[in-house]
Amino acid sequence: MSVTLVFMAVLMGMVAFWLLRHTINVRPWAAESRGNLINSNIQLPATKIALGVFMAVVASLFSLFISAYSIRMSLADWRPMPEPDLLWVNTGILVLASVALQWAWNAANKGRMEIVKRAMSIAGALTVAFVLGQYLAWEQLIATGYFMTANPANAFFFLLTGLHALHLFGGLVAWYRTSARLWRGVGETAEIAKIRLNVELCAVYWHFLLVIWLILFSLMLNT
Amino acid sequence: MVQAAHDATSFVAPLEVEEEELYHAKTFIGKYIWSQDAKVIAIQYAVTAIAIGLVALVLSVIMRLQLGFPDTFDFITPSNYLQFVTMHGMIMVIYLLTALFLGGFGNYLIPLMCGARDMVFPYVNMVSYWVYLAAVLLLVASFFVPGGPTGAGWTLYPPQAISPGTPGADAGIIMMLVSLALFIVGFTMGGLNYVVTVLQARTRGMTLMRLPLTIWGIFMATVLALLAFPALFVSAIMMTLDRLLGTSFFMPAMVSMGEQTAYDGGSPILFQHLFWFFGHPEVYIVALPAFGIVSDLLATHARKCIFGYRMMVWAIVAIGALSFVVWAHHMYVSGMNPYFGFFFATTTLIIAVPTAIKVYNWVLTLWRGNIRLTVPMLFAIGFIFTFINGGLTGLFLGNVTVDLPLSDTYFVVAHFHMVMAVSPILVVFGAIYHWYPKITGRMLNDTLGKAHFWITFIGTYTIYYPMHYLGFEGLPRRYYAYGDTAFMSDSAQALNSFITVAACIVAVAQILFIWNLISSLRNGKPSGPNPWEATTLEWQTPDTPPKHGNFGENLPLVYRWAYDYSVPGAVEDFIPQNVPPEDVPTARTDDPTAAPAEGQPA
Numbered sequence: 001m002s003v004t005l006v007f008m009a010v011l012m013g014m015v016a017f018w019l020l021r022h023t024i025n026v027r028p029w030a031a032e033s034r035g036n037l038i039n040s041n042i043q044l045p046a047t048k049i050a051l052g053v054f055m056a057v058v059a060s061l062f063s064l065f066i067s068a069y070s071i072r073m074s075l076a077d078w079r080p081m082p083e084p085d086l087l088w089v090n091t092g093i094l095v096l097a098s099v100a101l102q103w104a105w106n107a108a109n110k111g112r113m114e115i116v117k118r119a120m121s122i123a124g125a126l127t128v129a130f131v132l133g134q135y136l137a138w139e140q141l142i143a144t145g146y147f148m149t150a151n152p153a154n155a156f157f158f159l160l161t162g163l164h165a166l167h168l169f170g171g172l173v174a175w176y177r178t179s180a181r182l183w184r185g186v187g188e189t190a191e192i193a194k195i196r197l198n199v200e201l202c203a204v205y206w207h208f209l210l211v212i213w214l215i216l217f218s219l220m221l222n223t
Numbered sequence: 224m225v226q227a228a229h230d231a232t233s234f235v236a237p238l239e240v241e242e243e244e245l246y247h248a249k250t251f252i253g254k255y256i257w258s259q260d261a262k263v264i265a266i267q268y269a270v271t272a273i274a275i276g277l278v279a280l281v282l283s284v285i286m287r288l289q290l291g292f293p294d295t296f297d298f299i300t301p302s303n304y305l306q307f308v309t310m311h312g313m314i315m316v317i318y319l320l321t322a323l324f325l326g327g328f329g330n331y332l333i334p335l336m337c338g339a340r341d342m343v344f345p346y347v348n349m350v351s352y353w354v355y356l357a358a359v360l361l362l363v364a365s366f367f368v369p370g371g372p373t374g375a376g377w378t379l380y381p382p383q384a385i386s387p388g389t390p391g392a393d394a395g396i397i398m399m400l401v402s403l404a405l406f407i408v409g410f411t412m413g414g415l416n417y418v419v420t421v422l423q424a425r426t427r428g429m430t431l432m433r434l435p436l437t438i439w440g441i442f443m444a445t446v447l448a449l450l451a452f453p454a455l456f457v458s459a460i461m462m463t464l465d466r467l468l469g470t471s472f473f474m475p476a477m478v479s480m481g482e483q484t485a486y487d488g489g490s491p492i493l494f495q496h497l498f499w500f501f502g503h504p505e506v507y508i509v510a511l512p513a514f515g516i517v518s519d520l521l522a523t524h525a526r527k528c529i530f531g532y533r534m535m536v537w538a539i540v541a542i543g544a545l546s547f548v549v550w551a552h553h554m555y556v557s558g559m560n561p562y563f564g565f566f567f568a569t570t571t572l573i574i575a576v577p578t579a580i581k582v583y584n585w586v587l588t589l590w591r592g593n594i595r596l597t598v599p600m601l602f603a604i605g606f607i608f609t610f611i612n613g614g615l616t617g618l619f620l621g622n623v624t625v626d627l628p629l630s631d632t633y634f635v636v637a638h639f640h641m642v643m644a645v646s647p648i649l650v651v652f653g654a655i656y657h658w659y660p661k662i663t664g665r666m667l668n669d670t671l672g673k674a675h676f677w678i679t680f681i682g683t684y685t686i687y688y689p690m691h692y693l694g695f696e697g698l699p700r701r702y703y704a705y706g707d708t709a710f711m712s713d714s715a716q717a718l719n720s721f722i723t724v725a726a727c728i729v730a731v732a733q734i735l736f737i738w739n740l741i742s743s744l745r746n747g748k749p750s751g752p753n754p755w756e757a758t759t760l761e762w763q764t765p766d767t768p769p770k771h772g773n774f775g776e777n778l779p780l781v782y783r784w785a786y787d788y789s790v791p792g793a794v795e796d797f798i799p800q801n802v803p804p805e806d807v808p809t810a811r812t813d814d815p816t817a818a819p820a821e822g823q824p825a
Contacts, residue, residue: 001496005548008450012544015446019431019540028432028532031783031804037428046343050419053449057411061453064500068457068493072472077488148470152488155470159460 003070007063011056051201055208058167062212065163069156069219080223081153084140090133091217097126098210101203108196113182116199120179123206127172131165153223160216164209171205178202245340245772259345260771261330264352266662268326271352275359276319277733282311284730291723293704301703302390305374308701309391310362312377313399316505317406318359320647324512325410325448326355328654329417329441331662335761336438338426338779340772342416351416354409358402365391365398373399376701378498381473381491385466387480397466400459407452407459417445426760428781432536433800435759435785436529439536440515443543444508451504451547458497465489492557499550506643507546511539513650514581517603519785520653521585523757524600525592526796528786530584538577545574555626564623571621575614582611593789593796597755598672602653605680606646613641616691631701634694637687645683652679652736659740660754664767665747671739675732682729689718756797759785763799 022040042049072078104119138158141147148155178198181191248254255263286307289299299307330348334341342348365372374390375383383389385396421434421442434442461472465486473494474486522529529535551559551567585607594600616638619625629635652675659667697710705711753762765775779801787798794808 001500004454004500008547011450012547016540016544020537022431023533023536026430026432026533028784029528029786031787032428033782034803034805037780037782038430039427040430041423041425044423046419046423049423050344050415053415053418054411057415057449057453060450061456064454064457064497068461068472068497071493071496072490075488075490077471148464148468149485152471155464155472159464163460 001067001071004060004063004067007059011060045197047197047201051204055205058208058212061163062160062216065156065160066215066219069160072152072156073223075152077152078223079151079153081141081146081151081157081220082144083220083223084137086133086137086140087217087220090130090137091213093126093130093133094210094213097123097130098203098206100126101199101206104199105203108199111192113192113195116195117182120175120182120199120202123202124172124175124179127168127175127206131168134161134165137161153220157220160220164213164216167209167212171202171209174198174205175202246345247771254771257349259341259349261334261342261345261348262662262769262773264348265327265330267352268322268330268355269328271356271359272319272323272327275314275363276323277737278363279311279314279319280730280733282307282314284727286311287723287726289703291720302371302374304703305376305701306372306390306395309374309376309379310366310372314362315644316377316509317403318362320509320651321410321448321505322355322406323651324509324647325417325441325445326352326413328437328512328516328658329413329445331658332437332761333417333420333441334424335764335769335773336435336759336785337421337424338429338760338774338781339420339424340774340778343419343424344416347412348416351409351413354405354412358405358409361398361402361405365395365402368394368398371395378495378502379462380498381462381465381489381494382475382477382486385462385474386477386484397463400463400466403459404456404463407456410448410452414445414449417441418449426778426781429760429800432533433781433784435515436518436532436535436539437512437515437759439539440511440513440518443539444511447504447511447543447546448508451501451508454497454501458494458501461497462494492554495554495557496551499553500547502553503550504546507542509643509647511543513606513647514539516654517606517650518581518585518588519759520599520603520650520657521588522786522788523657523755524597524603525589525594526788527588527592528784528788530587530590531580532784532786534580535584538580541577542574545570545577549574552621552626555623556630561623568621568623572618575618575621578614582607582614597656598667598669598676599653599657599755601673601676601680602649602656605676606649606653609641609649609680609683610646613638613643613646617642628697629694631699632694633690633698633700636700637690637694640687640690641683645687649680652676655740657755658761659743660750660767661761661764662768663744663747664750665743666750666754667743667747668739671735675735675739678732678735679729682725682732685725686722686729689722693718756795758783758787758797758799760800763801 100119100123104116104123107113107115107119138161141154141157146154148158178195181198182195246259248258248260254260258264258267285296285299286304288296289304330342333339362372370391370393372391373379373384373395375392375396379396379399385392389396391399421438425434458473461470464470465472465474469485471486471489473491474484474489475491476487477484518529518535549567549571551563552571555564555567589604616634620629620635620638656667656672659665693715696712696715698705698715705716750767752764752767755762760774760779760781761769763779764773780803781800782803783798783800785800787793787800789796790798790807792809794810798807
């Protein structure tokens with residue numbers, strides 16, 4: 001559980017630090033007169049904060065899985081499993097998908113919507129390719145007789161890759177909605193700002209899932 | 224939507240964050256069934272949670288009937304008994320308390336108390352409720368499948384939970400695990416809303432340190448829940464796979480029903496770690512909103528500012544952070560390393576410090592207050608008593624050496640029922656009596672309310688105090704019948720019967736409450752907008768009950784904290800949060816030595 005504990009300590013530390021910074025040296029009992037009212041909200045779009053909180057939840061989920069993985073790994077019946085080489089290709093594809101989304105984000109900041117469209121299509125295609133590649137890796141393992149019950153390492157492999165792919169599917173829903181908005185046409189400035197925000201959120205989420213995947217993959221290599 | 228401004232002449236900074244566009248439903252179904260209004264969703268959550276809670280109440284009465292009068296009721300078999308124990312615990316902790324505090328009170332109070340028009344993602348909020356309802360229905364459905372619901376105890380420990388011979392090991396346990404996973408998915412949608420709304424959608428002037436403690440409690444509990452529920456999710460998924468696909472995450476090699484099972488090498492202790500990594504923060508997920516709400520009830524009905532507001536806020540944050548490092552005190556008997564046990568005993572005792580600070584501050588808030596013994600106040604004071612009693616036995620059980628002999632006895636049952644069942648439920652009752660006038664525009668009946676309080680309060684003591692003695696004697700929990708055992712004195716059975724009678728009386732008395740809720744909808748005395756003369760924003764809405772959008776044309780502006788009660792010099796004994804200092808009527812405006820209307824130290 002030490003992985004989870006370190007993760008939680010960092011996260012709770014951040015929450016506590018942020019809260020203390022906003023609550024220390026404040027005199028809550030003092031009333032404010034009319035001229036001084038401030039808006040003390042976090043000055044970010046709600047969706048951005050929500051994505052941050054959601055990524056914290058997902059990170060918590062995976063850190064718990066990693067804890068379970070390392071505890072289970074220390075038990076007697078753990079056997080290493082063969083990692084299909086295909087996983088290296090898939091990792092490369094996911095990195096490229098992340099790069100493509102970063103490209104889209106940069107282009108969106110410059111307002112060059114044609115490039116955003118191209119980059120978003122490439123990112124989507126690469127992501128689908130990654131998920132298909134993961135499925136092929138599953139098929140390879142099953143064909144060689146390494147399904148879930150064969151070995152706890154396999155069970156974790158299927159479970160973790162499956163969950164990671166599910167989170168990517170969720171991302172693809174957001175990707176689809178952003179693309180639909182993008183292709184519906186860009187007229188007003190408000191619409192452009194919305195698209196820019198959505199592309200940014202997609203890019204951040206993809207980078208996040210890439211980091212998660214890299215951590216998971218390095219764990220699986222070390223069975 | 225119109226820009227928020229108190230009046231045209233006063234200067235206020237412009238809104239930096241775009242005001243949200245509300246979805247305006249036009250049909251009846253859009254307004255009340257598939258509603259995106261947080262207030263309607265709150266009521267949907269609350270009604271569902273209370274309904275399923277009543278089922279769990281009936282289950283507890285059946286359990287008590289068996290324990291008090293064994294060999295009397297033919298319809299209670301040993302399997303049934305275990306199933307009722309399990310379902311009672313699971314429903315009460317998760318489907319009632321968590322859902323009611325966060326989904327019910329959270330949805331109703333967060334937008335109103337923060338001065339927002341609604342949650343920031345109303346659509347996601349709506350989906351959250353329907354997923355929760357699906358989880359509840361799946362849970363209820365497990366009563367009707369072959370084999371019935373799971374009887375593994377609410378902790379669902381493997382290998383027992385999914386081994387043949389345990390009630391509900393076929394379908395019941397799977398439905399339980401899937402229902403929990405659904406609940407967590409639904410909660411995460413709601414939880415994102417609660418957190419982001421508090422962080423981002425407060426009205427102007429509502430700084431973090433002007434938030435009512437209710438919001439602080441719900442906010443921190445939501446943070447805990449968002450981070451802790453994944454642990455339950457992880458264990459639910461892995462156990463489902465163990466059960467359905469035959470993996471061995473948790474299942475060790477074992478002989479079951481005379482046959483070697485296919486499982487090999489899994490770790491039941493791993494499940495316990497994951498479960499309690501969720502399970503202990505869960506205690507505070509239920510307790511922190513109760514702490515927050517009770518603080519506001521005490522301040523409002525004692526007409527005094529809460530004692531040590533900042534300390535109360537930091538205590539909530541500290542309890543939240545510490546609650547992640549105490550989980551293994553539920554596992555002292557699992558054969559852990561003594562140093563490990565020492566560590567967890569220490570952290571467990573440390574968490575008593577911020578908790579004690581809160582208790583002292585509640586008592587000091589009452590001290591020399593102008594106490595109005597209204598029904599919500601009675602429940603709030605009842606909470607302080609019950610929480611102290613339950614908390615003190617927690618100090619015993621937190622120590623490894625004391626816990627070992629008391630583990631799995633009725634002492635533990637008495638402890639956690641006092642501290643995390645009865646205490647939060649008393650706050651739930653208090654909060655419903657307090658906010659019902661805002662939700663419906665009518666007061667609840669006072670006489671019925673007082674009767675309900677005294678029967679419930681005294682009743683719970685007659686139920687749970689004797690259980691401590693039974694625990695000392697070593698009476699194990701979760702047993703269907705005790706028969707003749709050497710260590711049990713003859714009077715133990717008499718005590719058990721006594722507890723059962725008390726439990727039945729308390730359970731029946733809840734009809735008073737339900738009847739009060741229903742009949743007051745029509746017959747209750749009209750309450751007006753602010754019957755308790757409270758300061759927080761929800762009592763300052765232009766309409767009671769508040770309409771869609773909460774605050775009419777202009778959002779309120781907040782000039783002060785939520786605890787300006789009995790301010791020296793002011794004419795009235797409360798100043799609402801949206802009244803600027805310039806507008807506070809003072810007693811003698813012509814006297815230059817009169818005390819200022821603001822800024823009394825806390």
